[in-house]
Amino acid sequence: AQSVTQLDSQVPVFEEAPVELRCNYSSSVSVYLFWYVQYPNQGLQLLLKYLSGSTLVKGINGFEAEFNKSQTSFHLRKPSVHISDTAEYFCAVSDRHSGGYQKVTFGIGTKLQVIP
Amino acid sequence: DTAVSQTPKYLVTQMGNDKSIKCEQNLGHDTMYWYKQDSKKFLKIMFSYNNKELIINETVPNRFSPKSPDKAHLNLHINSLELGDSAVYFCASSQGDNSGNTIYFGEGSWLTVV
Numbered sequence: 001a002q003s004v005t006q007l008d009s010q011v012p013v014f015e016e017a018p019v020e021l022r023c024n025y026s027s028s029v030s031v032y033l034f035w036y037v038q039y040p041n042q043g044l045q046l047l048l049k050y051l052s053g054s055t056l057v058k059g060i061n062g063f064e065a066e067f068n069k070s071q072t073s074f075h076l077r078k079p080s081v082h083i084s085d086t087a088e089y090f091c092a093v094s095d096r097h098s099g100g101y102q103k104v105t106f107g108i109g110t111k112l113q114v115i116p
Numbered sequence: 117d118t119a120v121s122q123t124p125k126y127l128v129t130q131m132g133n134d135k136s137i138k139c140e141q142n143l144g145h146d147t148m149y150w151y152k153q154d155s156k157k158f159l160k161i162m163f164s165y166n167n168k169e170l171i172i173n174e175t176v177p178n179r180f181s182p183k184s185p186d187k188a189h190l191n192l193h194i195n196s197l198e199l200g201d202s203a204v205y206f207c208a209s210s211q212g213d214n215s216g217n218t219i220y221f222g223e224g225s226w227l228t229v230v
Contacts, residue, residue, distance in 0.1 A: 032216035034216075034218075036219075038157075041223075041224075042223055042224070043120075043206055043208075043221030043222050043223045043224055044159075044206070044219075044221045045220075045221065046218045046219075049216060049218065051215070051216040088157055090159065094214070094216065095214075096214065096216075097214075101147065101164070101166055101171050101172075101212060101213075101214055102147070102210060102212070102213070102214045102215075102216075102217060103161070103164070103172060104161070104219060105161075106159040106160075108156070108157070108158050109157045109158070109159070111157075
């Protein structure tokens with residue numbers, strides 16, 4: 001079984017400061033990893049995902065994440081946040097070998113609060 | 117042109133009533149999902165259909181019954197609504213093969229049971 005742990009439920013950060021949102025996963029097999037963002041009163045949308053290849057993945061809105069297999073982590077970073085980045089961020093994992101169909105498990109989310 | 121659309125967006129109803137939420141996607145995907153998000157933002161999968169066939173059915177009460185008339189539609193019917201059913205329900209879709217496909221979400225249906 002796969003699981004995702006997001007270590008911080010809330011992260012306050014000042015505008016233009018860097019931010020890191022932490023994510024660790026647990027799985028007995030190879031995985032795909034995702035970060036989704038949910039703005040207030042909206043559905044989730046994909047920020048970025050790791051499928052294979054380079055462990056540094058770049059996404060939309062200046063976000064990036066690094067896959068670290070030895071530490072089973074996929075932390076999300078942005079060098080300088082804007083007010084508009086205030087949202088809930090979800091890390092997610094899916095097993096590469098789940099029998100032909102995709103089953104994605106989401107973390108509990110991290111609320112990023114950007115302070116002016 | 118909305119990719120995954122669900123209706124209604126807001127629904128307030130009394131305990132014991134039966135209600136439905138409809139969902140349609142125009143992305144040509146063959147897999148659709150229903151997720152439930154509780155007040156603490158925890159997102160949990162309820163059902164998944166691939167080409168109208170049920171492939172994921174998590175431990176959801178029998179009062180919840182999904183129906184997929186075709187691969188572009190997945191509706192959710194809830195019988196005998198309870199207070200604990202109050203949540204945001206998200207419909208979503210993706211390509212069906214397991215190759216790390218992006219899941220596209222609708223904007224959610226806010227269900228409040230009073």
